[in-house]
Amino acid sequence: MVTKGETRGRPPKERPKALAADPSAELAHRREIGLRLAEMRTRLGWSPADLATRVGITAETVRALEHGETTPRTWTIKLLANALSCSAGWLAFGG
Numbered sequence: 001m002v003t004k005g006e007t008r009g010r011p012p013k014e015r016p017k018a019l020a021a022d023p024s025a026e027l028a029h030r031r032e033i034g035l036r037l038a039e040m041r042t043r044l045g046w047s048p049a050d051l052a053t054r055v056g057i058t059a060e061t062v063r064a065l066e067h068g069e070t071t072p073r074t075w076t077i078k079l080l081a082n083a084l085s086c087s088a089g090w091l092a093f094g095g
Helices: 023-043 048-055 059-066 074-084 088-093
Strands: none
Touching: 023 059, 023 074, 023 088, 048 059, 048 074, 059 074, 074 088
């Protein structure tokens, strides 16, 4: 019988601790995404509301993304890139 705190079989693997993300690097990345998003939107002559309608999000969300206030989810980046006719990789990472 196994008592509390004991395990059967192999001992659990030692896992490396996750590295904490640098908050300033994350903020800079969000701002870069926002700048690229705003650049493409203005090139097309769209307002934040126009882009929001095409993507299915709110204009406030577009504004928050452009100002780096929030991090977009992967699927949102894909939807934005499709609407803006650019690659999701460029929108997320530049280059």
